[in-house]
Amino acid sequence: MRPSRSMSRRLLRNGLLAALSVSLFPLFALPAAQAIPVVIPAGADPSVIRGDDGLFYAFVTSDDWGDGQGMHNVAMFTSFDLVDWMFAGDAFDSRPGWHGDKGTWAPDVVAEDNGYAMYYSLGDDVNPCIGKASAPELIGPWTDLGRAVFCAKDVGIGGTIDPAVWDDGTTKTMYVGNFRGIYAIELNSDGTAPEGDPVQVADDRFEAPYIYERDGYYYLFVSAGNCCNGQRSAYRVLAGRSDSLTGPFLDRKGQDLNEGGGALVLAGSEQWGGPGHNTVVPDDAGDDWMVYHAIPRSSITLPSGAPNRKGMIDKITWVDGWPEVGDGSPTSTAPEVPLFDLPVHVSYAEKGVEGDIASGGDEFDVVVRIEAPADKAYSGNVWLQASMPDYSMTDPLTEPIAVDLEPGEVIEETFTYTVPGNSSQGIYRLFACAGPTTDEIVEYAAHVRVKSGGEETD
Numbered sequence: 001m002r003p004s005r006s007m008s009r010r011l012l013r014n015g016l017l018a019a020l021s022v023s024l025f026p027l028f029a030l031p032a033a034q035a036i037p038v039v040i041p042a043g044a045d046p047s048v049i050r051g052d053d054g055l056f057y058a059f060v061t062s063d064d065w066g067d068g069q070g071m072h073n074v075a076m077f078t079s080f081d082l083v084d085w086m087f088a089g090d091a092f093d094s095r096p097g098w099h100g101d102k103g104t105w106a107p108d109v110v111a112e113d114n115g116y117a118m119y120y121s122l123g124d125d126v127n128p129c130i131g132k133a134s135a136p137e138l139i140g141p142w143t144d145l146g147r148a149v150f151c152a153k154d155v156g157i158g159g160t161i162d163p164a165v166w167d168d169g170t171t172k173t174m175y176v177g178n179f180r181g182i183y184a185i186e187l188n189s190d191g192t193a194p195e196g197d198p199v200q201v202a203d204d205r206f207e208a209p210y211i212y213e214r215d216g217y218y219y220l221f222v223s224a225g226n227c228c229n230g231q232r233s234a235y236r237v238l239a240g241r242s243d244s245l246t247g248p249f250l251d252r253k254g255q256d257l258n259e260g261g262g263a264l265v266l267a268g269s270e271q272w273g274g275p276g277h278n279t280v281v282p283d284d285a286g287d288d289w290m291v292y293h294a295i296p297r298s299s300i301t302l303p304s305g306a307p308n309r310k311g312m313i314d315k316i317t318w319v320d321g322w323p324e325v326g327d328g329s330p331t332s333t334a335p336e337v338p339l340f341d342l343p344v345h346v347s348y349a350e351k352g353v354e355g356d357i358a359s360g361g362d363e364f365d366v367v368v369r370i371e372a373p374a375d376k377a378y379s380g381n382v383w384l385q386a387s388m389p390d391y392s393m394t395d396p397l398t399e400p401i402a403v404d405l406e407p408g409e410v411i412e413e414t415f416t417y418t419v420p421g422n423s424s425q426g427i428y429r430l431f432a433c434a435g436p437t438t439d440e441i442v443e444y445a446a447h448v449r450v451k452s453g454g455e456e457t458d
Contacts (some may be wrong), residue, residue, distance in 0.1 A: 029204065039077055039085050041065040041427075042302060043311020044275040044293045045106040045162070045208070048082075049138065050115075050398050056082055056136040056157060056281070057419045058291070059118065060092065061105040064106045066303025069103035069390065071095075074107050074120065076139065076344040077130040081345075082281060082289060082313055082338045085433065086392045091118065091142045096131055097149050099123050104131070105262065105276070106208070109138070116152035117191055118142060119149065119174070121161035127151050127160045130176065132192060137369050149174075149187070150194045157183055157198050162277070164209045165191070166218075166245060175220070175246050178207035182257075184246050201247040202240070202257040208277040216287075217241040219323065220249045220257065221265070223276035228307040233274035237292065239323055251323050260396065266314070273297050273402060274309075280316065283338035288323075294330045313338070344378040344405070345371045346434045347446045349412055368432040368445070372405035379404045384415055387429045394437045403434075 026347050039046065044061040051057055053249035057155035058077040065072060074091035095104060107120045115136040123129040127149035133142040152160040159180030165187070166173045172187040174194075181204050186196035202209070206222035213219070219241045225234035240249030240257040248256045255261030266275050293309040301453035314325045315333040326332025349367035372378040372397050387393055401413055 005349070019340070026162050027050065038079075038083055038313055039311020041067065042072075042309055043085075044307070044309035046279060046291050046293060046311050047108045048279050048281050048291050049109050049111070050281070051138045055080060055138075055238045057088070057109070057328075059107040059109050060293075060308075061107070062095075062103050063306045063309075064304040066069065066306075071103075074104055074118070077311075078184060080342055080443050081340050082283070082291070084431075085311070086444065087387065088139060088445065089391075091133070091140060092144070094406070096122060096133075096146075098131070098144075098152075099129055105183060106313070112166050112191065113169070118167075119163040119165055119191075121163065122148075123151065123161075127153050128159065130160060130163050130174070138239055142378060145192060149192055150185075150242075155183075155185060155194055155198050157181065159207070163415055164210045166211045167191075173211075175201070175211060176208035177202070177209060179204050182206050182209045182220075199246045200258060201249055202262075203259065205260075205262070206238070206257070210279055211245070212280045212288075213231070214318070215321065217321070218245055218249075220247075221278055221280070221323075222257070223278070224262070225274070225276075226310075227274055227276060228295075230295075231273060231297060233268070233295060235274035235276040236267040236433055237265045237276050237278055237290075239265050241321070252320075264328065265323050266325050267328055267332065268381045269296070271297060272330035273300070273313075275312065275330045281338075284341045285339040287338065288318070289338050290316050290323075290325060291315050342373070343376070344373070344380065344434045346382065346432045346443050347371075348432065348445055348447065363416060366430070366432075366447075368413050368415065369410065369433065370374075370405065370413065371402055371410045372407055374408045377407050380434055380442070381438070382413055382432065382434050383438060385431045385433055387431070389425075389427055391450070394432075396433075400438060 007103040009272050032325040042063045042065055047059045057081045057375050060075050062073045072090050074090040077085040078088045102122050104120045106247050107118050109118045120131050122131045129148040132145040132149050135142045152158050159178040160176045164175045172191050174185050181200045182202035183198040184201050185194050188195045203225050208223040210221040216334045221239045227235045236399045240251050242249045251263040271292040275292055275294040278290050281289050291313050295308050299308055315336050316323045345370045350367045383400040384397045385394055426428045432445045433441045434443045
């Protein structure tokens with residue numbers, strides 16, 4: 001490997017980027033106690049799907065992040081590697097109005113003929129419903145069905161929220177439930193109405209079902225406890241498995257999830273409370289990763305007062321056919337990260353603590369690490385961009401730096417940034433981008449959000 005080389009660039013961008021410091025997300029090579037979330041500001045109830053373009057798309061519960069943008073109605077994020085995520089807009093401009101002025105939450109996005117379907121929860125405790133929207137591309141535009149797929153009263157069960165759809169190409173089966181039993185319900189061919197009678201597959205201790213197939217078994221992941229009870233939240237993930245989509249789902253002791261069973265997979269820790277509502281995503285190396293939300297105990301609410309549920313990842317190890325996550329607590333598999341067949345990997349060489357405040361004239365060096373895959377060379381460019389307080393992306397903040405790497409070669413490029421004196425207050429994020437041109441990004445690394453403008457804002 002050649003010695004590292006570096007290049008310094010002065011970034012003076014007319015106030016487009018208000019602040020930058022060495023306070024970066026420490027996801028790589030830090031103890032588990034220091035590991036932090038991947039989807040911010042909020043990533044509750046994540047649904048993750050990989051598109052034909054190779055990007056991962058995450059869809060999360062609607063929340064007011066307290067960012068001055070109002071309600072984010074099913075926020076969307078994109079990532080090349082499940083680690084660094086970029087906000088990509090809201091799926092809906094406003095709440096679907098067919099069931100009153102109700103919030104939308106717990107989306108589940110799946111591929112269907114000619115595009116994608118998003119199932120979501122909407123309603124109240126009396127008659128909660130499942131809605132559906134469709135889009136030709138994962139980024140949208142999303143067109144709502146304009147009515148319920150079904151509501152609790154339609155199918156004769158309570159708790160019809162938290163949809164998860166399994167589509168085997170022949171039939172569609174939806175799993176729903178929150179603390180009134182988990183049920184499997186067959187849908188019609190276009191996924192717009194129930195076709196079969198509900199079959200109970202887990203008892204009333206659970207919500208947030210998710211189905212994953214592996215080695216001839218269907219694994220039913222469920223969450224138990226209260227997701228959002230602050231410091232006292234006992235939310236946790238359990239699992240059972242079956243050779244049938246409708247069960248019985250048994251834990252490793254052979255006990256039915258309908259009769260008190262459930263193998264514990266993930267629970268809270270001293271740093272993180274309420275981990276749950278998970279999905280499972282494989283990487284290109286064949287390893288499985290649990291994507292879920294958890295609440296930092298040091299900051300349990302967002303500025304809006306909503307629960308501060310961050311998006312998290314952890315590696316799943318399969319032991320005798322059963323899923324396990326590290327020591328059973330959030331981020332306990334760090335610093336391991338998913339492996340993907342990308343043309344190049346970019347990251348930040350130094351990462352610190354979130355939330356530093358910067359003012360005009362402050363200067364920072366930012367070191368970007370660029371690594372070619374072990375089996376192939378990479379020739380392209382690296383540059384910096386930023387997302388603004390309204391989440392729009394700036395033009396490149398630097399001229400692209402050309403890099404020409406041998407297989408497995410790692411270099412570092414140093415960018416120096418001077419905070420402009422006319423910057424407005426807000427929260428910004430920096431992205432180190434790589435690609436053939438600034439119009440064709442193939443990887444990026446996300447800098448932590450930084451509060452700026454000389455003083456901290458609420």
